[in-house]
Structures are given as C-alpha cells and as structure tokens.
Amino acid sequence: MIHFYLCYTILLLYTVRAEVFFEEKFIDDSWEHNWIYSEHQGQEFGKFTLSQGQFWNDPDNDKGIQTSQDARFYAVSRRFPPFSNENKSLVIQFSVKHEQNIDCGGGYIKVFDCSLNQKDMHGDSPYLIMFGPDICGPGTKKVHAIFNYKGKNLLIKKDIRCKDDIYTHLYTFVIKPDNTYEILIDNEKVESGQLEEDWDFLPAKKIKDPTQSKPADWDDKPTIPDPSDRKPEDWDKPEHIPDPEATKPDDWDDEMDGEWEAPMIDNPEFKGDWKPKQIDNPNYKGPWVHPEIDNPEYLPDPDLYKHNEICIVGLDLWQVKSGTIFDNILLTDDPEYAKQFGQDVWKPTIEGEKKMKESQDNEEKKLKEQEAKDSSEDKEIDDEEDDDVKDNNIPEIEEHDEL
Numbered sequence: 422m423i424h425f426y427l428c429y430t431i432l433l434l435y436t437v438r439a440e441v442f443f444e445e446k447f448i449d450d451s452w453e454h455n456w457i458y459s460e461h462q463g464q465e466f467g468k469f470t471l472s473q474g475q476f477w478n479d480p481d482n483d484k485g486i487q488t489s490q491d492a493r494f495y496a497v498s499r500r501f502p503p504f505s506n507e508n509k510s511l512v513i514q515f516s517v518k519h520e521q522n523i524d525c526g527g528g529y530i531k532v533f534d535c536s537l538n539q540k541d542m543h544g545d546s547p548y549l550i551m552f553g554p555d556i557c558g559p560g561t562k563k564v565h566a567i568f569n570y571k572g573k574n575l576l577i578k579k580d581i582r583c584k585d586d587i588y589t590h591l592y593t594f595v596i597k598p599d600n601t602y603e604i605l606i607d608n609e610k611v612e613s614g615q616l617e618e619d620w621d622f623l624p625a626k627k628i629k630d631p632t633q634s635k636p637a638d639w640d641d642k643p644t645i646p647d648p649s650d651r652k653p654e655d656w657d658k659p660e661h662i663p664d665p666e667a668t669k670p671d672d673w674d675d676e677m678d679g680e681w682e683a684p685m686i687d688n689p690e691f692k693g694d695w696k697p698k699q700i701d702n703p704n705y706k707g708p709w710v711h712p713e714i715d716n717p718e719y720l721p722d723p724d725l726y727k728h729n730e731i732c733i734v735g736l737d738l739w740q741v742k743s744g745t746i747f748d749n750i751l752l753t754d755d756p757e758y759a760k761q762f763g764q765d766v767w768k769p770t771i772e773g774e775k776k777m778k779e780s781q782d783n784e785e786k787k788l789k790e791q792e793a794k795d796s797s798e799d800k801e802i803d804d805e806e807d808d809d810v811k812d813n814n815i816p817e818i819e820e821h822d823e824l
Contacts, residue, residue: 439755440509443501443734447471447485447748456486459496459737461543467493467743469736474520474746476781478773482766483589485518485748488526488740498539498735505729509754511596513552516767518589518774521744528583528745529553529565532752533733542737547572549728552594554583564611566594566604568620570725575620581612588774589746591767595756600725603756607771608763616725623722627713635711640704650697658692661685 445452450471459466467490477483488495517528531548538546551567551574564581567574581604584590593605596616603613617623635641663683673681736747749766753759 439753439758441751441753441758442504442731443499443750443752445499445734445750446482448481449484452486456497456499457539459498459542460540461496464494464496464543467495467740469495469497472746474518474744474774476520476774476777478770478777483748483770483773485516485746486736487746488743491743492741493743494544494739496542496735496737498533498537498542498733498737500535500539500733503535503730503732505727506596506598506731506754507724507727507729508598510598510756511726511728511731512593512751512753512756512759513550513596514591514593514749514751514753514759514763515553515747516589516591516749516770517554518587518746518748519556519585519744520587520746521742522587523556523585523740523745524742525557526740526742526745527553527555527738528747529555529738530747530750531735531737532731533735534728534730535732537733537735539733539735542735544737546737548735548737549731550594550596553592554590556583556585564592564604564606566602568616568622570620570622575622577612578619578621579612579614587778588771589748589767590771591749591763593756593759593763595759596726598726600723602726605760608760608768617722622725623720624716624718626716626719628716629711630714633712635709639709640702640706641708642702643705644699645702646697647700648697652695652697656692656695658690659688660691662688 452471458468467488469486470489471484472487473480473483473485474487486497513530513532515530519528529551530553532550532552533546533548537548547569549569551565553565554563555565556562562583562585564583566577566581569575583592584606591605591607593603593608595603595605597603600616601614602616602619603610605611662685664686665683667683669681675681731752734750734752749762751759751762
C-alpha cells in the first residue's frame with residue numbers, strides 16, 4: 422500500500438497540468454452504484470464481480486470488474502460530466518487481464534455521447550469510439566480501433582496484434598488535434614499515423630480520370646511467342662497408351678466378357694501441348710497507368726479528431742469463457758500523464774502477477790511431485806504386504822495329507 426500511495430502522489434503532480442475527464446480504478450464495491458447494467462430485451466447478460474483475480478501484486482489496487490458467467494453478453498456503462506476534446510488530445514486508456522486464457526471474447530471499451538440510453542445499451546447502440554483487444558480462436562487476436570464518423574463505423578486499415586496471455590496489459594489510444602494518432606500496448610508504441618490515411622473518413626483525394634482509357638494500340642505484354650519457332654514433327658504423342666506388358670487373362674471369355682483390351686498407362690513419350698518459346702516483345706510499352714484527377718467529392722476535414730460531446734464509457738461485449746478483469750479506465754488530454762500512470766500503477770501489477778503466478782506454479786509442481794511420490798510409496802507398501810501374505814500362506818491341504 423505504501424507503493425500505491427507513493428504512485429498516487431506522483432500522479433497528483435502530473436494532474437496539475439493534465440485534465441482528467443474520467444478515471445475508474447474499481448477500488449471497492451461502490452462501483453456498482455455508479456455503473457448501470459443494460460436491460461436490453463432479447464439478450465442474456467452476465468454479471469461483473471469485483472476481483473483481483475487468482476494472482477496479483479496488490480490485492481486492493483489490482484481489483485477490477487471481472488466477467489463471471491460463461492457464454493454471456495456483458496453490457497455496463499458509466500456517465501460522467503460531458504467534455505469536448507476540441508483543440509486538445511484525447512487519451513483513452515485501460516487495463517485488461519484475460520486470466521482465464523480466453524478462447525473467444527471481447528476485451529474492448531466504448532465511448533459514447535450523452536444520447537445513449539444506458540439501460541438499453543446493446544451491440545448496435547451508436548458509439549463514438551471503440552478500442553481494445555478482441556480474441557476468437559487462433560485467427561482473431563487483434564486490437565480494434567473504430568471511429569463512428571457521420572453514422573458509419575470505420576475500422577482501422579492496419580492489423581494490430583493484441584496480447585493473448587493471462588496477465589494484465591495496458592491499452593492506450595492517443596488521438597491528437599493535428600489528426601494524428603498513436604496506439605500503445607504496455608506503454609510501448611505499436612502503431613501510429615494519420616487519421617485520414619488509416620481510416621476511410623473521407624473519399625480519396627484522387628480518382629481515375631473517367632475521360633481517359635488505355636489506347637487501343639497500347640501493347641503491355643512484355644513477351645510474345647517466337648514467330649519463327651516451329652513444333653517438332655515428333656512432338657505429338659498420345660497421353661495414354663495400352664500397357665505393352667499386359668496379357669489377356671487365361672479365364673477371359675470373349676463371348677461373355679467382350680473383346681479384351683489392354684489397360685491404359687501413361688505414355689512416357691507424351692510431351693503435352695506444344696507452345697512456342699517466348700521472346701521479348703519489340704512493341705512493349707510497359708504497364709499503362711490510368712491518369713488521375715482531383716476527386717470533386719473530396720473535402721478535407723481538419724476536425725476528424727474532434728468530438729463535441731463525450732460523457733459515457735461502457736463495456737459492451739460477448740465472452741465464451743468468462744474471467745476477464747477490466748481496470749484502470751482513464752480519459753485524459755495528457756499522453757504523458759497516462760504514460761506515467763501506466764509506469765507507476767500498471768507496471769508493478771504485471772511484475773507482481775508474474776512472480777505470484779510463478780510461485781503458484783512451483784507450489785503446484787511440488788504438490789504433484791509429492792503426490793506422485795506418495796502414490797509410488799503406497800504402491801511399494803502394498804506390494805510388500807502382498808509378498809508377506811504369500812510367504813506366510815501355509816497350504817492347508819498338504820497338512821491334512823500328512824495327517
């Protein structure tokens with residue numbers, strides 16, 4: 422706890438210049454009074470429980486809300502005072518721990534404007550941003566980064582792989598007022614670029630000139646058949662021939678079985694279809710490139726980054742195997758504050774988790790080895806007892822015979 426309060430003091434210093442719009446650490450059961458479960462009809466929702474999981478660094482600081490029922494939808498959200506990120510960065514950050522070794526399920530969060538009906542939140546509810554990991558089998562292990570722009574959900578055009586182990590990981594999405602972005606996992610940048618380039622916010626700046634087409638005499642074939650090449654006279658051979666080693670069976674009856682024919686085999690002299698060899702095309706002009714013009718439908722938008730109203734954050738996902746823990750949700754305008762938060766709060770968590778998990782695994786290994794040893798010793802004792810019984814067993818029949 423001393424370490425936690427020291428980290429908290431450091432973060433307070435960063436808060437002096439950072440604007441923290443929302444922060445949730447799920448320290449105690451009071452979270453249930455602030456977060457609202459969806460009651461959307463037609464879906465069976467699971468419940469979250471407050472837990473630090475099976476291995477942790479600090480049992481109080483590492484608590485988060487954990488999915489608790491298999492094969493369930495989960496939908497819960499919290500409202501906060503609305504804000505706009507106009508002329509400032511927007512940082513969305515949270516930690517997620519798939520300690521159940523998740524096979525299929527979401528680990529992302531969504532950000533909404535104030536129009537959301539929280540008690541009716543569901544998968545089709547319009548959101549502003551969706552961000553975080555999604556895992557389903559070996560084929561889907563990615564980080565979603567989705568914007569809603571003019572009513573359409575736009576997926577990032579880059580493939581970002583998420584973490585798929587059992588420890589707590591920190592996901593950070595930084596959206597800057599110059600229309601650039603960064604995505605970090607565990608405080609390490611994994612992707613960055615321009616919003617306009619990496620999402621389909623706007624039509625293309627350039628389009629193919631509709632008045633232009635490839636000239637009829639444009640030759641774009643780099644090679645042509647050699648006109649002087651001729652097929653050899655002995656080229657054409659059948660693909661299959663009768664087996665020369667086959668003989669008619671002795672019991673073959675032509676009247677009953679029909680006229681006997683030798684089975685067909687591949688012809689070793691068959692060469693396939695003949696084609697003339699290729700030579701360089703003397704008329705080759707190279708590939709034709711369609712000329713482009715400015716797209717008349719393209720209009721630049723300097724405010725791609727901007728959201729006029731943000732006031733709800735939610736978890737809206739499906740999980741086959743439950744056990745995921747969400748924690749440390751943060752919305753701020755300062756990437757450095759978020760990074761320091763990760764360094765001071767998240768990093769000790771994953772380091773402590775690995776130590777405890779290693780200790781648990783070692784204890785489990787020792788226990789299994791001891792159980793195996795005890796089982797082996799018990800078997801030896803049983804075998805010795807069986808041998809003693811055999812040695813002390815006097816045949817009664819022989820004694821009667823002597824009498």
